[in-house]
Amino acid sequence: xxxxxxxxxxxxxxxxxxxxxxxxxxxxxxxxxxxxxxxxxxxxxxxxxxxxxxxxxxxxxxxxxxxxxxxxxxxxxxxxxxxxxxxxxxxxxxxxxxxxxxxxxxxxxxxxxxxxxxxxxxxxxxxxxxxxxxxxxxxxxxxxxxxxxxxxxxxxxxxxxxxxxxxxxxxxxxxxxxxxxxxxxxxxxxxxxxxxxxxxxxxxxxxxxxxxxxxxxxxxxxxxxxxxxxxxxxxxxxxxxxxxxxxxxxxxxxxxxxxxxxxxxxxxxxxxxxxxxxxxxxxxxxxxxxxxxxxxxxxxxxxxxxxxxxxxxxxxxxxxxxxxxxxxxxxxxxxxxxxxxxxxxxxxxxxxxxxxxxxxxxxxxxxxxxxxxxxxxxxxxxxxxxxxxxxxxxxxxxxxxxxxxxxxxxxxxxx
Ligand SMILES: Nc1ncnc2c1ncn2[C@@H]1O[C@H](COP(=O)(O)OP(=O)(O)OP(=O)(O)O)[C@@H](O)[C@H]1O
Numbered sequence: 001x002x003x004x005x006x007x008x009x010x011x012x013x014x015x016x017x018x019x020x021x022x023x024x025x026x027x028x029x030x031x032x033x034x035x036x037x038x039x040x041x042x043x044x045x046x047x048x049x050x051x052x053x054x055x056x057x058x059x060x061x062x063x064x065x066x067x068x069x070x071x072x073x074x075x076x077x078x079x080x081x082x083x084x085x086x087x088x089x090x091x092x093x094x095x096x097x098x099x100x101x102x103x104x105x106x107x108x109x110x111x112x113x114x115x116x117x118x119x120x121x122x123x124x125x126x127x128x129x130x131x132x133x134x135x136x137x138x139x140x141x142x143x144x145x146x147x148x149x150x151x152x153x154x155x156x157x158x159x160x161x162x163x164x165x166x167x168x169x170x171x172x173x174x175x176x177x178x179x180x181x182x183x184x185x186x187x188x189x190x191x192x193x194x195x196x197x198x199x200x201x202x203x204x205x206x207x208x209x210x211x212x213x214x215x216x217x218x219x220x221x222x223x224x225x226x227x228x229x230x231x232x233x234x235x236x237x238x239x240x241x242x243x244x245x246x247x248x249x250x251x252x253x254x255x256x257x258x259x260x261x262x263x264x265x266x267x268x269x270x271x272x273x274x275x276x277x278x279x280x281x282x283x284x285x286x287x288x289x290x291x292x293x294x295x296x297x298x299x300x301x302x303x304x305x306x307x308x309x310x311x312x313x314x315x316x317x318x319x320x321x322x323x324x325x326x327x328x329x330x331x332x333x334x335x336x337x338x339x340x341x342x343x344x345x346x347x348x349x350x351x352x353x354x355x356x357x358x359x360x361x362x363x364x365x366x367x368x369x370x371x372x373x374x375x376x377x378x379x380x381x382x383x384x385x386x387x388x389x390x391x392x393x394x395x396x397x398x399x400x401x402x403x404x405x406x407x408x409x410x411x412x413x414x415x
Contacts, residue, residue, distance in 0.1 A: 042078035045086060045112060049075055052111035056104050060091050076126070082133050084114070090125040099129060102366045118161060136161045137378050143192045143394035147199040147409045151271040155196040157347075158379065158391035166381070166391060168345065170203060170271055173262075174384055175312055175322040175342055179329045179359055180349025185376035186325055189349070189393040190214055190275065191402035193323070198222065198410040201267045206245060207275035207323070208238045210285060214277045214325075218403045222410035227272075235286050239300050242307035245274060245320065249311060252318040262317040271319045274311060280326050280333035305335045312342035328355040345383040350374040360388050 019027060053059050053072040060071040073094065076087035090096070096119045099108060109117040114131035121127050141159060148155055154167025168174075180186040191214070197203050206227030209215040216230035229241045252263050265271040276282070286301035298306075311320050324334060324343070328351060331337040346359050353368025360382045367388070371380060377395060382388040396402055 038080055041080060045078050045084065046075045048112050049086065049088075049108075052108050055111075056107055058094070058098055058104060058108075081131070084112075084131045085128050086131075087122065087126055087128050090127065094125075096121045096127045099127070103369075106370070116161075136163070137390060137392040138375075140377055140392060140395045143195075143396045145405060145408075147196055149200060151197070151200050151203040151265055153200075155193060156394055157193075157381065158393040160389055160391050168384075170197060170273055170321055171265055171319070172384065173316045174344035175316070176324070176345045176347070177329055177334075177340070177343035177359060178323070178325045178347045178349070179327065179351055179355060180379070181327055181351055183376060184349035184351070184374070185379070185393065186347075186349050187214065188377065188396060189347070189379070190277070190323070190325060191399070192394050192396040194273075194275065195396060195402055195405040195409065197273065198224070198406050200270075201411060202265045202270045204270040204272045205275065206241070206272050207277070208241060208279075208282060209275065209277035210238075210282050211277055213399070214275060218406050219410060221413060222406065223413045224410065225413065232285050235282070235289060236300050238282055239286070239303040239307065242274075242304055242311070245272065246307045246310050248272070249315055249318045249320050253314065256317070263319045265319045269319065271321060273321050273323060274315075275323045275325070276308065277325050278327075279308075279324050279335075280330075283333070283335070305339075308335055309339050312339050328352075329359045330355075343383070346381070348380045349378070350376070356380060364388050 050072045054070055058073065062069050062071055071091060073091050074089040076089065078084070078086045088099075090098075099105065099119050100117065105117045108129075109115060109131060112131050115134050116132040116136070118130040118132060118136075119127050120130065137159070143156065151170045154169045157166045157168050159165050178186050178190065194205055194214070197205065204227060205215070205219070205224040207215055207229075209228065209230045210232050212230035215228040216225075219225040219228060227241070229237045252269065256263060263269060283301055283304060286304050287299070289300050291299050308322065308324075311322050315322065322342075326334055329340055331340055334340055340359075348356050348359055348364075348371070350372065352372050353365070356364045356368045356371055360380060364380060364382070367380060367390070371378075371390075377393050379391055379393055380388055381391050396405070
């Protein structure tokens with residue numbers, strides 16, 4: 001036993017076993033050293049924050065008699081984490097998002113030795129900046145085998161960086177655009193979405209899928225299967241299906257009851273979700289077909305474009321929701337800029353920076369570079385009153401699990 005250990009085991013004055021005088025002195029010293037190190041660390045964070053704000057121009061330049069002086073947002077409490085956080089008072093005219101605008105977020109975080117930064121408005125002009133040690137979306141999460149019992153119940157879309165689970169009811173008046181490069185996770189996301197909706201008695205999943213994986217065989221025996229067209233052997237069949245859906249939409253629009261401006265979905269008149277898997281591929285295949293001679297009909301590609309445009313522009317009131325999937329939402333590839341503008345809910349898995357901006361607007365420009373290398377299942381979501389935010393979508397599992405869930409939960413066709 002060392003001398004230090006002997007002292008530490010001395011008896012306390014009241015006779016109870018515990019640290020003796022020397023031990024207590026050492027404890028006190030250790031506590032003081034620790035507190036001093038915290039104060040020094042907090043000062044270092046304050047200094048680094050001030051310098052980063054100056055470097056990134058998150059500051060005010062004030063003219064004084066001696067020249068120009070720089071004011072940076074005042075740091076209040078520094079809380080040692082992990083994750084470390086600091087309260088900051090915004091300067092007049094500043095907004096919480098100024099800390100993350102452009103590339104400020106990652107640059108501030110890196111100066112402060114962190115991976116990322118999250119800004120939490122507290123009250124008045126005060127915000128709390130959380131310095132994240134790691135990407136909060138690094139870990140995936142599974143999609144439990146749960147289904148909704150009505151289209152008005154929210155399906156799980158994903159989880160935000162703050163750990164909030166985002167839901168979306170398919171009855172909300174929004175068409176959905178999903179883009180992502182090969183292997184970015186858009187199919188797995190869509191499997192999860194459709195599996196959650198497969199059992200709802202007031203939802204019909206009717207769409208087109210040239211891959212034959214999302215729709216088709218997996219849905220055999222369900223009520224939805226008769227309303228799905230797959231493969232590339234008969235591209236005209238995709239046009240026929242979409243035109244049938246437009247005819248049903250027209251019928252619904254013509255029968256909206258008086259004093260109502262939209263269809264209220266029910267089991268008899270379900271919300272029709274129209275997945276269009278790899279839609280640019282469908283258009284390419286259709287445009288590659290021989291064109292009919294003059295006066296002998298409309299080219300299949302044009303028929304598909306016209307039908308989808310009508311579903312997009314008029315379908316919301318008739319309880320039609322289009323779910324379009326593409327590697328990238330270039331206007332020409334998805335039926336035109338007007339068609340693209342109809343998507344109220346937009347989701348981008350890993351895509352090049354210009355594709356992200358194309359779908360989410362210029363606000364997303366700053367996010368582009370990082371997102372071009374995003375992990376599978378990590379996406380940007382915007383629309384329905386939400387700012388563009390980064391989420392992780394749930395992982396349903398391998399393809400076989402999707403087929404199993406559709407077969408287990410999918411509403412059966414009446415025999
Ligand atoms: N949410 C997720 N969490 C974790 N891993 C995922 C997630 N989504 C997808 N992955 C992984 O990424 C792989 C590719 O996903 P997916 O097939 O959905 O990509 P994709 O964008 O549809 O590609 P493609 O256009 O080639 O079909 C999956 O096999 C899975 O291993």
